[in-house]
Structure formats: structure tokens, C-alpha cells
Amino acid sequence: MTTVAVLGTGLMGAAMARRMAGQGLDVRAWNRSADKVRALAPWDVTAADSVEEAVRDADAVLTTLPTGDVVASLAARFLPAMAAEAVWLQMSTVGGTWAERLLRQATEAGRRMIDSPVSGSSEPAAHGTLTLIVSGDKEALDHARPVLDVLGSHTVHVGTGAQASRVKLIVNSWMTASxxxxxxxxxxxEQLRVDPSLVLQVLDDGPLRMPYAMQKAEEIRARAYPAGFPLELALKDLGLLADERDRQPRLPGVLRDTLRRAVESGHGREDIAAVAESMKRDTA
Known part of the structure; x- marks a missing residue:
């Protein structure tokens, strides 16, 4: 049986842990807030008291943590405790610059890392339908295949370094714009007194159809925003992308300002679709 250590059990980490345990993998988890790990007990996810305990003898280690510096500080602890043949799947969205640093950290510790941020929210993670963006050497990818196949329905191999993290930031920017x-x-x-169902029908029935946008339209119309991809994380990712671009076009700045106002008005932990609330207030 493949043993997997999950470090970080927020929305994505918890959904991944439940999915893997449900598919027969031996899953151990650690989180700074122990209550979040204990909540996974009904899915047969074992709570670890430390990151070192979580990774010991695991075949794969998954990190799903908020920032690059948090990942790096934990990696200093878990890399020496990992089995020599294990693979670290770095699934946090930290950007290319941090991914390169983490790759160097793994190499210096004599361990293998795959840069593997995911495209999708907690719902597809729970159902194993994520799109996995990966960069790493073939041997490491082959070793991680039992985990990747459980978590995703599609894997896109984009290189051997930190390319996956950069692809992820660009994809997230496009998603935010949509x-x-x-x-x-x-x-x-609303402003032109047009029935929105008519506009959505035109979009949904023709070449402009976009299932993700249609899903968000339903959330906006219902004013219900369960966090699949929280606004504050979307804003963080836009900032990471801006940090890596030499020249800034206007659109990314507009997106960041729009999301920043939504976060400042109290919607940061809600789904990105909650941006509609602050946009409406801005035009009232």
C-alpha cells in the first residue's frame, strides 16, 4: 500500500487527504491546527503529532501550505526525515521563484521534489478530477504515479524545473479574470434591466460556453459563496504573478484592485465569486 504524508490540511489538503484515503492509500496528515487533522479521522486519515512523524517511511510527501516561506521552514524539518526513495510533491501555489528555491533545498538534502501545483478547487480534489500541472524528472513522476492518478483526471507535464508553478499562476490569473x-x-x-438567464443562455448554447464561468454565475445569482477558491488566495496568486513579470499590462492591476476591495470589505475567506458583492457596492 502506498503511504502518503499530507502536510497542510486546509481546504485543498483536507480534500486530497479524504480522496486518497477513500481510494485505499495509507494517509497521514499534519497541520499546525491539530483540530483540522483530527476532523479527518472518519475518513481513516491518521493524525501525526509532528511533520517528522508524518513523513517517516512515507512513499510520497504532499505539501499544501499557504506561502513559500512556510513551505521552506517545514521542508528544513521534514526533508531529513523523508525516506531516501520518497518523492516530495510540492502542491502549494508559491510561484516560480519560490519553487526554484524549494527545488534547490530538496536537492541539497538529497531528496526528490516534483513541482506540482493543481488546477482546480476543493470540490474536484475531493472527486479526483483535478488537472495536475507537474514538472520533474520522469523517474520521480513514475514513483508518484499512484498518488497522481488518484488525485487527478489529467496530468500535464510541463518541464523538469519550476515551470509548473509559473503555468499555475498564469492559469489562475485567467480564471480570476473570467x-x-x-x-x-x-x-x-441588472443595470440595463435585462433578464440574466437570457444572456447566460446565449453564452451556454454557443461557442462561448465556459462551464466554470457558468458555475460561478449560479453562485453569484444565488449570492452563495462556499469557499472552493477563497478570494484572499486568488489575490495572493495575482501578487505572485505580478512579482515575476517584468512589464505589467493594465488588466492584472485592475484585477488586483478589484479583488483587494472585495477582501477589504470582508469577503476574503469566501469563494472568488463573492467579488460580485463588492463590485455591486462600488457602483451603487
Whole structure:
């Protein structure tokens, strides 16, 4: 049986842990807040008291943590405790610069790391339908295949270094732009007294169809924003992308300002679709 250590059990980490345990993998988990790990007990996820205990003899180690510096500080502890043949799947969205640092950290410790941020929210993580963006050498990928196949329905291999983290930031920027565009579309319907269902029908029935945007449209219309991808994380990712770009076009700045206002108005922990609430207030 493949043994997996999950370090970080927020929305994504917890969903991944439940999915892997449900598919027969031996899953151990650690989180700074122990209550979040204990909540996974009904899914047969074993709580570890320390990161060292979690990774000991594991075949794969998954990190799903908020920032690069948090990942690096924990890696200093768990890399020496990992089995020599184990693979570290770095699934946190930390950006290319941090991913390169973490790769060097793993290499210096004599361990293998795959840069593997995921495209998708907690719901596809729970159902094993994530798109996995990976960069790493083939041998490490082959070793991690039992984990990757459980978590994702599609794996895109984009290189051998930190390319996956950069692809992820670009994808997240596009996703954020699509949500803001949908929020503005529904706001325009309200302002022009147009039935939004008619506009959505035109979008859904033709070449402009986009399932993700249609899902967000339903959340916005219902004013229900369960956190699949929290606003504050979307804003963080836009900042990471901005840090790596030499020249800034106007659109990313507009997106960041729009999300920042939504976070400042109290929607940071809600789904990114909650940006519609602050956009509506801004035009009231």
C-alpha cells in the first residue's frame, strides 16, 4: 500500500487527504491546527503529532501550505526525515521563484521534489478530477504515479524545473479574470434591466460556453459563496504573478484592485465569486 504524508490540511489538503484515503492509500496528515487533522479521522486519515512523524517511511510527501516561506521552514524539518526513495510533491501555489528555491533545498538534502501545483478547487480534489500541472524528472513522476492518478483526471507535464508553478499562476490569473468578467456581466444585466438567464443562455448554447464561468454565475445569482477558491488566495496568486513579470499590462492591476476591495470589505475567506458583492457596492 502506498503511504502518503499530507502536510497542510486546509481546504485543498483536507480534500486530497479524504480522496486518497477513500481510494485505499495509507494517509497521514499534519497541520499546525491539530483540530483540522483530527476532523479527518472518519475518513481513516491518521493524525501525526509532528511533520517528522508524518513523513517517516512515507512513499510520497504532499505539501499544501499557504506561502513559500512556510513551505521552506517545514521542508528544513521534514526533508531529513523523508525516506531516501520518497518523492516530495510540492502542491502549494508559491510561484516560480519560490519553487526554484524549494527545488534547490530538496536537492541539497538529497531528496526528490516534483513541482506540482493543481488546477482546480476543493470540490474536484475531493472527486479526483483535478488537472495536475507537474514538472520533474520522469523517474520521480513514475514513483508518484499512484498518488497522481488518484488525485487527478489529467496530468500535464510541463518541464523538469519550476515551470509548473509559473503555468499555475498564469492559469489562475485567467480564471480570476473570467470570474470578474462574469460578475460584471451579471451587474450589467441588472443595470440595463435585462433578464440574466437570457444572456447566460446565449453564452451556454454557443461557442462561448465556459462551464466554470457558468458555475460561478449560479453562485453569484444565488449570492452563495462556499469557499472552493477563497478570494484572499486568488489575490495572493495575482501578487505572485505580478512579482515575476517584468512589464505589467493594465488588466492584472485592475484585477488586483478589484479583488483587494472585495477582501477589504470582508469577503476574503469566501469563494472568488463573492467579488460580485463588492463590485455591486462600488457602483451603487
Amino acid at each position: 470570474v470578474v468578467a462574469m460578475a460584471d456581466t451579471l451587474l450589467a444585466c
